Amino acid sequence: MRTIKNRNIGGRPPKAPAEKKGYKITIKMDTEEYYTLKAKARDAGINRSEFIRLCIRSSVVKQHLTSEQMGYIRQLSGMANNVNQVAHKANAAGYSDVHRQCLSLNERLDNVIKKIEDDC
Structure with a gap:
């Protein structure tokens, strides 16, 4: 009687450890989210797990x-309130009376905007 050595000669070769998916997560979805996921994965021609992986990588x-x-x-926001007050005064008293106040407010706005741009 002959014994069969190396029974698993054919078939898929084993994956390298880096290729294996080692983590499994569970998420909860409502019905609309589930069917949206299902439809988008189907439209993309991939399964739901691969669709979620692609979303994670590209988001x-x-x-x-x-x-x-x-x-x-x-x-x-406070300066916007000040601008509204200055505009109200300008309409009531005339533009020449509030010119200096507008210049001061404009300078303060520029400083805050520069600080925001430096942080981004």
């Missing part, structure tokens, strides 16, 4: 605003 997530950036936004 860009914006970071939350820092407290410093939030402070700049609050300053800009």
Whole structure:
């Protein structure tokens, strides 16, 4: 009787450790999200897992605003209020009376905008 040596000669070669997917996650979706995922994966011609992997690789997530950036936004909001007050005064009293105030406010706005641009 002959014994068969190396039974697994044919078939798929084993994957290298770097190619193996070692982690499994579970996510919860509502019905609409699930069917949207299913349809988009089908339209792309890939399975759902590969679709999610592609989304993860190609997506860009914006970071939350820092407290410093939030402070700049609050300053800009306050300055916008000042601009409205100056416009109201200009309409009531005449533009020549508020010219100096406009220049000062414009300089403050430029400084805050430069700070924001430097942070980005």
